[in-house]
Amino acid sequence: xxxxxxxxxxxxxxxxxxxxxxxxxxxxxxxxxxxxxxxxxxxxxxxxxxxxxxxxxxxxxxxxxxxxxxxxxxxxxxxxxxxxxxxxxxxxxxxxxxxxxxxxxxxxxxxxxxxxxxxxxxxxxxxxxxxxxxxxxxxxxxxxxxxxxxxxx
Amino acid sequence: xxxxxxxxxxxxxxxxxxxxxxxxxxxxxxxxxxxxxxxxxxxxxxxxxxxxxxxxxxxxxxxxxxxxxxxxxxxxxxxxxxxxxxxxxxxxxxxxxxxxxxxxxxxxxxxxxxxxxxxxxxxxxxxxxxxxxxxxxxxxxxxxxxxxxxxxxxxxxxxxxxxxxxxx
Numbered sequence: 001x002x003x004x005x006x007x008x009x010x011x012x013x014x015x016x017x018x019x020x021x022x023x024x025x026x027x028x029x030x031x032x033x034x035x036x037x038x039x040x041x042x043x044x045x046x047x048x049x050x051x052x053x054x055x056x057x058x059x060x061x062x063x064x065x066x067x068x069x070x071x072x073x074x075x076x077x078x079x080x081x082x083x084x085x086x087x088x089x090x091x092x093x094x095x096x097x098x099x100x101x102x103x104x105x106x107x108x109x110x111x112x113x114x115x116x117x118x119x120x121x122x123x124x125x126x127x128x129x130x131x132x133x134x135x136x137x138x139x140x141x142x143x144x145x146x147x148x149x150x151x152x153x
Numbered sequence: 154x155x156x157x158x159x160x161x162x163x164x165x166x167x168x169x170x171x172x173x174x175x176x177x178x179x180x181x182x183x184x185x186x187x188x189x190x191x192x193x194x195x196x197x198x199x200x201x202x203x204x205x206x207x208x209x210x211x212x213x214x215x216x217x218x219x220x221x222x223x224x225x226x227x228x229x230x231x232x233x234x235x236x237x238x239x240x241x242x243x244x245x246x247x248x249x250x251x252x253x254x255x256x257x258x259x260x261x262x263x264x265x266x267x268x269x270x271x272x273x274x275x276x277x278x279x280x281x282x283x284x285x286x287x288x289x290x291x292x293x294x295x296x297x298x299x300x301x302x303x304x305x306x307x308x309x310x311x312x313x314x315x316x317x318x319x320x321x
Binding site for chain 2: 146
């Protein structure tokens, strides 16, 4: 039977299941999203150490993440830091202010509670890492965490 | 008399889900594009105070002068681990504990266990003397061995200091 042109056939798909599925996917991605990966330089090849443990700070302490490539360059949030001393000094000042410490407190033996997380490439020579460590020590940092992976990918 | 209700024609409320679906897809696209799973990383937690002078010796005995002492580490307040590396490749070529050479990493592990478990000989600091060319992964092997050691009071060794050895 022929359908007259005046009678339009409306196709109305049920969008509810697809919307349900999309919301479930959004919920999944919202739960697994981790903005902390932005501060990691994922191009670095970390050393393999069997006894390396996951981070256990439970949010009590501040973390200062330093990415060091094999040429000794310091990268923070993907940006190369040219003046390492000034950057770490500023971070130390910020940590001192947030923990209400003064330079006199540090001179009297207090230390900054911030943990310096060092993510260095496995082929970096020791002198380049030690330079950064020494600058951190000179500015009152004593707690360090050396990043490594448990096994080779 | 019972009133008869008039049956009204049911009007269907039709929500336009297309706009909501558009927005949901935009959100989904954002999350998919920004999704980067964090790598499974571990860490070795250390306290790294600046190194103190090594000259402190118990009983006024200067280090390395008592030739009759078969254990040169005995009497020193500072335990020194020396790591010598190849200047080009950065791999470990020689190890030392105190003034005595150590043939391998396994031997260093065994020797450290023996030295650090000695209750009568507590060390105030453990210094790693490392060649400037030593690769980070090679150094981490030694740090790994150090942090696995247990001190006489039951705590793990986590306080180390680094000293840079000049290149050859």
